[in-house]
Amino acid sequence: MSDDRHTAIPLREFPDPALAYTVDGDDARVTAANDAFEQQFEQGPVGRRVSTIFDRFNSCDTTGDLGPVSHLVRGDRIGVRLDGYGNRGPFFARVIPSDGDTGYIVFADLRECPDEGSPPGVDQVSSVISHDLRNPLDVAKAHLRAAEETGDPGHFESVADAHDRMERIIRDVLTLTRDEAVVQPTEEVAIETAARDAWESIDTEQVELTVSESLPTVTADPDRLQRLFENLFRNSVEHGVATDETGTGQATESPTEGRSDGRDGQTRGSTTVAVHPVEGGFYIADDGPGIPSAKRDIVFTPGYSTQSGGTGLGLAIVDRIVEAHDWDLTLTAADDGGARFEISFC
Known part of the structure; x- marks a missing residue:
């Protein structure tokens, strides 16, 4: 696993398989991966093109209208549903742009979500969004730690933004999952x-x-x-x-x-x-x-x-x-x- 000190958020902060990337032309290169990624997929992915990671799956569908790498290069925050990689998954990968041309991809195993075999619906989306709550939570934790270590108050603005996003996600999910009553x-x-x-x-x-x-x-x-x-x-x-x-x-x-x-x-x-x-x-x-x-x-x-x-x-x-x-x-x-x-x- 590559040293992740150069990334804005240490990859160890992500509990799910995760990798860091840097955009390189019309593709991106893996710059670091956490232990969970290497245990789930492979060891030593650093330097590989991100497209080769997605190409391993027989099925690759994004929440957008382009291919996953095109969205990634453009700086979009999207989700990618991946299936057909041996007996693993399916997975929901979150593409999380960071500073400049860098970012993260976090993989959530959809087998942990209910009704995975059903067509996409409220229950499945709620489960996926619950995974998405981990990202702003991890961001808030990382910036709080950075504020403690550096004393820079600028980190608190990022913490507040992360909390605002978590509140909006929770409110949206509750609205969709509650019944007509x-x-x-x-x-x-x-x-x-x-x-x-x-x-x-x-x-x-x-x-x-x-x-x-x-x-x-x-x-x-x-x-x-x-x-x-x-x-x-x-x-x-x-x-x-x-x-x-x-x-x-x-x-x-x-x-x-x-x-x-x-x-x-x-x-x-x-x-x-x-x-x-x-x-x-x-x-x-x-x-x-x-x-x-x-x-x-x-x-x-x-x-x-x-x-x-x-x-x-x-x-x-x-x-x-x-x-x-x-x-x-x-x-x-x-x-x-x-x-x-x-x-x-x-």
């Missing part, structure tokens, strides 16, 4: 109020919200309705950003990077999110790049994500909340090409 549509809720309250709870810098004053009032669970708006707003805000054609714009994502909702990037960013009434309901629309029609079903699948750091549960939670209220949800294109989520009260 958790949703109690017993109050008269003003759609306009729910939308504005949700907007205040997320980071919406440089994005404008327009809310119609003629939105209806509906019998709903107020907490879940606000959660629905939060997830849809966050989806529009996070995925409406795009760089210019030369890649030199001020946005933080490239046209095709960081999409958790299957959007194809264009050369303009989302600047407006609108909530307006329709007959028998309301809709949320943005003026971002939109979602291709071929991907409008899969984006609601639990665990589907190509966003760096995304759990792939945001839109799945929206779908669950709508279903629990006995409403209907339709995803179409907005008039200006963005995404439009229309909710009808049945």
Whole structure:
């Protein structure tokens, strides 16, 4: 096993098989591996191309829309389901980008998860996400140790970020795994109020919200309705950003990077999110790049994500909340090409 002192997080902090990598052209090279990886797979993987690790498996499916190495080189945080490597696995590999062109791949054995043989669903995704909680926990532990050793207070910001991510993962998983009884549509809720309250709870810098004053009032669970708006707003805000054609714009994502909702990037960013009434309901629309029609079903699948750091549960939670209220949800294109989520009260 290679000395891992050069990595930001010591590989020994990962309880599962893990390796560190550095991007090298259109592939990446293994720079270190922990004992668990060498015991599970092989000894001395340092220097090998990461693609050769994935090539050992007969089946290799990512949570994104590209091959695993392409996502890795691009700096995406994704999951990879691997199967067909002797009598081992199947595995769920987490690609975790770090500083610059470096990162980690952590392998979780799906035999430890219930209903592995079933089609991907809430139970399986919950088990996979529970493994994902280990990553921010390990990050927090490593930075706390570094703060103790160096006295550098900058590490505490990383600890706080890791805790925030764990809290969001836990909340998302609980929302998906609880049954319909958790949703109690017993109050008269003003759609306009729910939308504005949700907007205040997320980071919406440089994005404008327009809310119609003629939105209806509906019998709903107020907490879940606000959660629905939060997830849809966050989806529009996070995925409406795009760089210019030369890649030199001020946005933080490239046209095709960081999409958790299957959007194809264009050369303009989302600047407006609108909530307006329709007959028998309301809709949320943005003026971002939109979602291709071929991907409008899969984006609601639990665990589907190509966003760096995304759990792939945001839109799945929206779908669950709508279903629990006995409403209907339709995803179409907005008039200006963005995404439009229309909710009808049945």
